[in-house]
Amino acid sequence: MSKEQYGLRCGIGYDTHRLVEGRKLVLGGIEIPSPLGLLGHSDGDVLTHAIADALLGASGLGDIGHYFPDSDPQWKDTSSLKFLDTIRHLLAETGLSILNVDSVVVLDQPRLAPYIPQIKESLAAALAVELGQVNVKAKTSEGLFPSSSPMAAAHAVALLVAN
Ligand code: MG
Numbered sequence: 170m171s172k173e174q175y176g177l178r179c180g181i182g183y184d185t186h187r188l189v190e191g192r193k194l195v196l197g198g199i200e201i202p203s204p205l206g207l208l209g210h211s212d213g214d215v216l217t218h219a220i221a222d223a224l225l226g227a228s229g230l231g232d233i234g235h236y237f238p239d240s241d242p243q244w245k246d247t248s249s250l251k252f253l254d255t256i257r258h259l260l261a262e263t264g265l266s267i268l269n270v271d272s273v274v275v276l277d278q279p280r281l282a283p284y285i286p287q288i289k290e291s292l293a294a295a296l297a298v299e300l301g302q303v304n305v306k307a308k309t310s311e312g313l314f315p316s317s318s319p320m321a322a323a324h325a326v327a328l329l330v331a332n
Contacts, residue, residue: 178265178329180227182219188319196274196281196321197288197305198250198295203279205319210239214249216274216305219323220292221252223272227329228265253295265329267296271304272325277314281307 188194192206196216207213221233236259237244237252260267270292274281281288285305293303314320 176331177268178227178229178331180223180225180327180329182222182224182226182233182325182327183323184215184218184222185320185322186213186215186218188321194279195249196276196284198248198291199284199288201279201281201284205278207321211237211244211247211249211252215321216272216288216323216325217249217253217292217295219325220270220272220327221249221256223270223325223327224253224256224260224267224329227327228260228263230259230263250291250295253292257296260329264332266332267298267302268328268330269302269304270296270298270325270327271306272323273306273308275308275310275314275322275324277309277312277316277319280309 186207188205194203194206195212
């Protein structure tokens with residue numbers, strides 16, 4: 170794949186997970202103090218999953234379920250940062266580099282602002298990019314996520330360039 174053939178490639182990722190008791194709340198690989206955590210086969214890191222899908226989408230390599238199916242015991246309760254490490258190597262093999270990743274986490278509680286710098290550092294390290302190439306924003310659902318069935322969502326976009 171050459172820059173002339175493919176140039177810039179963008180991808181989008183989206184994910185949701187339920188918040189339940191007895192699970193850790195992990196976002197971007199950072200554990201955040203919370204009475205509720207994200208339910209999932211892996212650590213349920215909704216932000217990392219959205220970013221993984223944005224990167225796979227941009228590269229045309231498929232989606233997260235193809236590489237890390239929830240039927241595979243090796244991903245049970247694993248850190249989703251491992252997914253980013255695998256995807257980083259897939260991108261390198263495909264001749265693509267990350268220009269930037271932007272993302273939004275939608276979560277009502279807890280407020281994420283104090284943790285954003287740490288989350289960005291964690292994601293940049295997992296992707297082996299500079300801190301300035303990764304952005305994470307936090308929003309609440311403005312009451313649209315039911316308190317009786319709490320959840321978190323994340324959206325991400327990625328821009329890749331052919332080497
Ligand atoms: Mg997920």
